[in-house]
Amino acid sequence: MANSLKTLESITATDLVNLYTNDLYRFAVAKTKNKEISEDLVQDTFIVAVTKLNTFRGESTHKTWLISILRNKISDYYRKKTRENISDKEMDDQTLSFNASGSWNKENIPFVFEETEHLLDNTQFTQVFYDCIDGLPQLWSSVIKMKYVNPTKSKEICKELNITDTNLWQIVHRSKLKLKDCLGTNWIKNN
Amino acid sequence: MSCKKSTELIEKSKIASLSLKEKLYLRLHLAMCSPCTKYSKLSDQIDTLIKAGFNKENETDVISEKRKKEIISILNQIEH
Numbered sequence: 135m136a137n138s139l140k141t142l143e144s145i146t147a148t149d150l151v152n153l154y155t156n157d158l159y160r161f162a163v164a165k166t167k168n169k170e171i172s173e174d175l176v177q178d179t180f181i182v183a184v185t186k187l188n189t190f191r192g193e194s195t196h197k198t199w200l201i202s203i204l205r206n207k208i209s210d211y212y213r214k215k216t217r218e219n220i221s222d223k224e225m226d227d228q229t230l231s232f233n234a235s236g237s238w239n240k241e242n243i244p245f246v247f248e249e250t251e252h253l254l255d256n257t258q259f260t261q262v263f264y265d266c267i268d269g270l271p272q273l274w275s276s277v278i279k280m281k282y283v284n285p286t287k288s289k290e291i292c293k294e295l296n297i298t299d300t301n302l303w304q305i306v307h308r309s310k311l312k313l314k315d316c317l318g319t320n321w322i323k324n325n
Numbered sequence: 326m327s328c329k330k331s332t333e334l335i336e337k338s339k340i341a342s343l344s345l346k347e348k349l350y351l352r353l354h355l356a357m358c359s360p361c362t363k364y365s366k367l368s369d370q371i372d373t374l375i376k377a378g379f380n381k382e383n384e385t386d387v388i389s390e391k392r393k394k395e396i397i398s399i400l401n402q403i404e405h
Contacts, residue, residue, distance in 0.1 A: 264378070282376050314367060
């Protein structure tokens with residue numbers, strides 16, 4: 135690879151940008167589903183990289199190193215979003231799925247997808263799916279994203295979002311019920 | 326055990342561990358409750374979809390040359 139021929143000292147900020155911008159950008163768009171925010175996250179990543187370039191020891195490739203900085207930026211972004219919206223704490227237990235005795239409501243009985251392998255190739259489905267995730271309370275969607283998207287250890291998620299272990303699986307539980315209802319209404323019923 | 330509780334245990338089991346008693350109750354409940362069995366499967370499917378969906382990179386996503394130049398000029402100001 136041409137870039138690995140460059141000695142560590144001689145690689146410049148401009149080289150890094152020219153070589154890796156689109157890799158970083160695609161990574162960020164995949165995780166945030168937001169192009170504008172992704173551009174900013176990529177820019178912030180390079181700013182951190184440039185100020186730390188002299189500490190880069192070559193133990194990983196430049197790309198791996200940049201991606202690890204970007205991962206942190208994405209986690210910061212989830213966390214910040216959560217803090218901004220923490221006031222609308224919809225931590226109450228009002229799920230439509232169950233009646234007062236904890237049995238399934240008839241209209242909200244779970245469904246199962248016939249297959250999941252090709253679903254994500256369907257842009258109509260992905261639109262509904264990402265909208266449903268965006269529709270979750272901020273704290274919940276941050277938990278989901280940190281858990282599944284930027285694979286973070288449960289302990290760290292709890293620490294970063296300031297929740298307990300018990301909160302964590304309760305939030306995942308409520309999020310899944312909400313996603314079930316949202317996908318049921320907006321996808322299953324129409325297809 | 327209620328369906329609400331059983332679905333809670335399904336999620337708990339994926340993150341923390343269940344006590345022996347919880348494991349037993351859940352297994353018993355799932356054996357006779359088809360909606361909760363469906364929930365368990367749907368829960369796995371949602372995990373798969375989230376993981377795959379948010380890791381799917383798109384070749385056509387590129388930053389404009391103009392934006393790239395902006396980034397470079399910001400970086401040059403920091404470097405000097």
